[in-house]
Amino acid sequence: MSSTITQTNNHILLNEIQTQGIRLEGISDLTTREGGAGPTDHKAVTIFDSTIMIPVFSQSAKKSPFTVSSPSRMGYASLKKNEKIITTIRFIGEPKFYKENSSDGIPFWKIARLHSKDVLATTVLQNCIRYKNQETSCQFCAIGESLKHNTTIAYKKPHHLAEVAQRAVELDGISQFIMTTGTPGSSDRGAKILLESVTAVRDVVDIPIQIQCEPPDTFEWFTLLKDAGASSIGMHLEAVSDSIRKKVMPGKAEVSLLYYFEAFKAAVSIFGKGNVSTYILAGLGDTQEEILKMSQKLIHMGVYPFVVPFVPIRNTPLENHSSPDKEFMHGILAPLSQALIAAEMTSDTISSGCAKCGACSTLSTFEKNHSS
Ligand code: SF4
Structure with missing residues (x-):
């Protein structure tokens, strides 16, 4: 995690990520579904100690400063903001x-x-x-x-x-x-x-x-x-x-x-x-x-x-x-x-x-x- 991000302002960053979404770079195999009730164009992601739904297919996600590429088989990936790594996150896998x-x-x-x-x-x-x-x-x-x-x-x-x-x-x-x-x-x-x-x-x-x-x-x-x-x-x-x-x-x-x-x-x-x-x-x-x-x-x-x-x-x-x-x-x-x-x-x-x-x-x- 970046030294500039402290425990006390995690909620501020999480709000920023959830409102702007995450841009997936070169990822095609993160399964999701089309439509339905609830958070359908999102992925469940654990960031710090919270699991939140993050838009990944919305228009704002396509322009988001937050990006992820190449998650590991276990779903771990580096989250970047404007190309700078800020923390490791984990995509929740299929049950x-x-x-x-x-x-x-x-x-x-x-x-x-x-x-x-x-x-x-x-x-x-x-x-x-x-x-x-x-x-x-x-x-x-x-x-x-x-x-x-x-x-x-x-x-x-x-x-x-x-x-x-x-x-x-x-x-x-x-x-x-x-x-x-x-x-x-x-x-x-x-x-x-x-x-x-x-x-x-x-x-x-x-x-x-x-x-x-x-x-x-x-x-x-x-x-x-x-x-x-x-x-x-x-x-x-x-x-x-x-x-x-x-x-x-x-x-x-x-x-x-x-x-x-x-x-x-x-x-x-x-x-x-x-x-x-x-x-x-x-x-x-x-x-x-x-x-x-x-x-x-x-x-x-x-x-x-x-x-x-x-x-x-x-x-x-x-x-x-x-x-x-x-x-x-x-x-x-x-x-x-x-x-x-x-x-x-x-x-x-x-x-x-x-x-x-x-x-x-x-x-x-x-x-x-x-x-x-
Ligand atoms: S992810 Fe949680 S908060 Fe969101 S619709 Fe599903 S149950 Fe409700």
Whole structure:
């Protein structure tokens, strides 16, 4: 590591790397997938002692001052900034469970993916009522891309999820399972299939599970999901102001902020403080002040605002939209991490979910820096 980089400013550098991405020079065999939910154009990379998702295929990554070439067979590589080596990093390799199949012959890697270094993640329903029509689809979403490229299946049945979870725990020691879903046309907005999925997985393996969906029609689903074994829930605002919500996610914005807050309140009463979270994509047009104000409101009611830098995904309407710069993210993450510490609701206090994994944002590294 360069002598100019000290332990105390690692979070600043990590934020810089995550917002700008890493340019891969002459590397063609770092496998990734096309499309899907979650961080699809990223690679999981361990830098210092944190594993974070780094954009490698975005437009900003192509222009990034951070470069990597020739990783070793174990994934180690020198990270350079403007041609100067700054540290050694490690790309997380493929897990062992990817080599196995379900009892009906579907490759496990099409059913669930490894995120970060030890998180199993799946999109139970790979379709969404909002996706096919640009008038209603979320402009940043690529849920249909992986289906188009045959790198996933449309519906992961409960037994698929149970089988992959069991083997991923046995072979790769995964620590938690995150189940998201596209939104079906039913009023439960995905809660029912998530309930079936959680039940099947918890029948065979005892791991923390986070479920992610839009707020359902009745909040009794929260009790059913908790009783079935889900330990946390994510209901994702993505954007915080009405104008950006309507512009970027016109279909999803039909579910009002008011209803989200009713759902958050009900969910916190069941899952507990911090075990209800929401993804906020910084860089879609909301100002720093709007994001911080919303985050304060969420923290006050026990909801963890997981603020991540927006990274455009290829083949989506926002593929040419820029990512927020490091100053914009720093201006949010520094005060936000302090507010989370003050509320005793940091990433390490929660049971499961993206906020626990923390790889898509450097928020938890800011938390650690402030608390040390
Ligand atoms: S934060 Fe969530 S989406 Fe990002 S790598 Fe972790 S589990 Fe996946």
